[in-house]
Amino acid sequence: MAIKIKHTLNAQDFSAVFRFLSERSYWSKGISKKCLRFACDNSLCFVLTENNTLRAFARVVTDQATFANLLDVFVLEExxxxxxGKQLITAVMTDARLQGLRRFTLATKDAHDLYQKYDFSEPVFPEGMMEIYKPNIYIE
Incomplete structure (x- = not known):
């Protein structure tokens, strides 16, 4: 078994990521290929493959100095x-470009147990956190 973490999406990987996010995720349902391509091109991508087949994906938006936000994390159902998932998050958390950050954030509905193993926790000052949230922005 040849498990690899790549940082670029070839056409086959991008198609699989697009299908999952646009059709099966609860957070990006309906996202367009153009929007996802732009997002990936402007993020650090983590593509976990085995025998050249996509198994899991994550991306990180960061300035690589002070802040990062972990997004679009998934393992294909099968x-x-x-x-x-553990291998993918370990690769993200040990990536040299993401060390020494003041803040590393993520939003999850159902994977708290996984992320707590990597020292993620509730915000220290939740009263200071604000957002603009448009959950159905991609759905027409």
Whole structure:
């Protein structure tokens, strides 16, 4: 088994990521290819493959000095429970470009247990956190 973490999306990987995010995710349903391509081109991408087949994906928006936000993390359904998620998040958290940051954020509905293993926790000052949230922005 040749598990690899790549940082670029080839056409086959991009198609698989697009299908998952636009059709099966709860957070990006309906996202367009153009929007996703632009997002990936402006992010650090983490593409976990085994035998050249996509198993899991994540991307990070960052200035690589003070702040990062972890987004679009998923393991394809048929590969869940095989520790690909842990391998993917370990790769993100140990990436040299993401060390020494003052703040590293993410939003999750159902994976708190996984992220707590990597020292993510509730915001220290939640009263200072604000957002503009448009959950259905991609759905027509």
């Amino acid at each position: 590969y869940r429970g095989l520790s690909y």
